[in-house]
Amino acid sequence: MIRPWFILTAVLTAPAIAQDGGQLYTTYCSACHAENGMGATGGQFPPLAGSEWIKDTPDRAIQIVLHGLEGPVEVKGQPYNLAMPPQGAVLPDDQIAAILTYVRSSWGNDAGKVTPEMVTKARAATADRAAPWTAAEILKLHPLPKTPSPLKNLTSRVYHGKWEHLPKFDELTAENYEEEQDGIISLKHAGRKDFFGMVWEADFIAPGDGEYLFRFSCSDGGRVILDDQVILEVHGRGPMNGARTVACIEELKGGSHSFRVEYYEYDGDEGISLTWSGPDGKFSGALTDTVFQRPTEAPSIPVEPTAGRAAIFRSFIDGTTPRGIGIGFPGGVNLVYSADNLAPELLWTGPFVDAGDQWTGRGVNPTPPAGENVARLSQTPAFPIQARFEGYELDPAGNPTFLVRIGDTHITDHYQPAGGHSFKRTLTSKGESTTILISETLPVEPLEDGWQIGERITLQIGDAHPILRNNRLYLELPSSGATTLRYTLK
Known part of the structure; x- marks a missing residue:
């Protein structure tokens, strides 16, 4: 679809007849979001397959198509900053409905049908709006559905010390121990900004068999251990700016897997980011309360x-x-x-x-x-x-x-x-x-x-x-x- 963002780079105007949502999507949306809904150009564009922005109420996506979207946005645990021009003036209601119906029912998405009447009602409700939405504005009106964390029985331990490389945490005495009931990895219990380390342990509940993608970034260093094997590691000291982001794909069976994250912060800005996506992009999200930033210099596309x-x-x-x-x-x-x-x-x-x-x-x-x-x-x-x-x-x-x-x-x-x-x-x-x-x-x-x-x-x-x-x-x-x-x- 549409570059949600959803991003529309083409517009269709045709007689008001029954619309083929799949054909409209292929012609007008796949250049940005790819025919499989995973995002074109190696993921430079937000995916629609498994996107939380597509789920539950259709009004969120309808409003984005009608008025556009600007400013940072997060989709499936990844940050994007793309231009979605408003399309309400040139895209008719029946075509918006057909495209969104196709997107909401494809690639594992199982949301309901969008009718032209829904689009007409949404258009009338915001007819006076002249500016594109920001993520904060649209989410205030139509919050995203909450996705349960796959991390169960999550605990955290805090250590104090000056490290420029990963220490042997199991040989150290923890300053603090917490049970993280929300299943989200966070630095909120560190108690300080510099010279500390943390270890999180949990059961990662894989929702099905297949390939799982993990992305990891931090300031300063850390590693991710899955089933007692190191799968990702960031060495030394440096910022969490995207340049030090590492990723891997792991073949997992559905069910419980041991999961451990180790982290240290020397001084300066602190931060940790870990995201995941499951087989066919059906399951995904952030395992941390922050996500990595992309490099500030725009790539050539x-x-x-x-x-x-x-x-x-x-x-x-x-x-x-x-x-x-x-x-x-x-x-x-x-x-x-x-x-x-x-x-x-x-x-x-x-x-x-x-x-x-x-x-x-x-x-x-x-x-x-x-x-x-x-x-x-x-x-x-x-x-x-x-x-x-x-x-x-x-x-x-x-x-x-x-x-x-x-x-x-x-x-x-x-x-x-x-x-x-x-x-x-x-x-x-x-x-x-x-x-x-x-x-x-x-x-x-x-x-x-x-x-x-x-x-x-x-x-x-x-x-x-x-x-x-x-x-x-x-x-x-x-x-x-x-x-x-x-x-x-x-």
């Missing part, structure tokens, strides 16, 4: 066309309006369509976009085009003021068709690659004739078979009727029929 299919990037893009929709075609020609001005505003060649900062920094800054020599065609509305954006559709190759309505006149604006650094744009009208702005910011000169726009763009317009006025190039669209343009970038 290039978004590029794959397998001959265009790439769609719907987030905040530098150089265009807030509702910019990026399209990267196979062959290395790219554009950004503004859903506010109803026009292709930016064109460039080479790499499409690098979403590393946007998808791991939650959109602090707009994402710039990754290529060079970006050309701006326009920056004002292309149609009369009463024109309205009605969403877009993707064909099987990922090529978009944008939908525009001007009163009773309907216009489709389709884009597809045309070989090399070229793409075709086909405008089809049904209703009354209208005039559309093509270019306004670059010098325009006529050619024998088209127009030269700036130094890098040539435009072929076929039998269309061009109008050049004060260096602004317009086309007159007929009341019915198609007009095909071909853009070529040097």
Whole structure:
């Protein structure tokens, strides 16, 4: 789904008919959350399979889709900081319901059906909201269901001392002993900030047979022991910033396993983080009351066309309006369509976009085009003021068709690659004739078979009727029929 977050990078608008939630998810959500719901790009995106955000009430996920989400969020014991733009203005209620129904009933999820009426009611309840949700805000309204800890009979012991390496705790005398009834590993009983160590022991109750993933990080050092075998260890002194995080996969039988965690803190910031996930992602969570932080430097996450299919990037893009929709075609020609001005505003060649900062920094800054020599065609509305954006559709190759309505006149604006650094744009009208702005910011000169726009763009317009006025190039669209343009970038 949706990058919960849930993260939507594409939008669908289609006739209000029965919707296939699985097909909608594959087309519009799997690029971020993966077809198996485990999160794309090696887990850079939050998973939906087994996600606690999907369980019980559907209102939590509905509100995130409608209004978006910003700020840190934790999913299945892991922290994320991704941009989820609001989709309520462009995604209809029946499609939100179909997608969420599919997500809530797939990959081991067993939550109930979401109906269009539920979405309509949720939309009306927050119709005045203008800003995206934060995790704290949405969880205040719709708290997450509590997941019982798999650690049973958990105890903790506290030791005092200055260690830069793990001591032999069993040869030392503990300063304090506690029974941790909540099954959560915490430093709350340490009694000091520096120069101490702790040992926790418990029974880890594996809910089923299969592979279990454990992630461990701490400041300063420690280790995890499962069934009397060391499975994870952090040495020396250092911060809990993600760079010292270690992980492993263990094959376990369902049932009880002995579990021990040893930890020491020299001085400075203290912290310990341990998370787990079970077979097929059905079970997961944090075993500690804190979770590790990811490295502060955003990783590079290039978004590029794959397998001959265009790439769609719907987030905040530098150089265009807030509702910019990026399209990267196979062959290395790219554009950004503004859903506010109803026009292709930016064109460039080479790499499409690098979403590393946007998808791991939650959109602090707009994402710039990754290529060079970006050309701006326009920056004002292309149609009369009463024109309205009605969403877009993707064909099987990922090529978009944008939908525009001007009163009773309907216009489709389709884009597809045309070989090399070229793409075709086909405008089809049904209703009354209208005039559309093509270019306004670059010098325009006529050619024998088209127009030269700036130094890098040539435009072929076929039998269309061009109008050049004060260096602004317009086309007159007929009341019915198609007009095909071909853009070529040097």
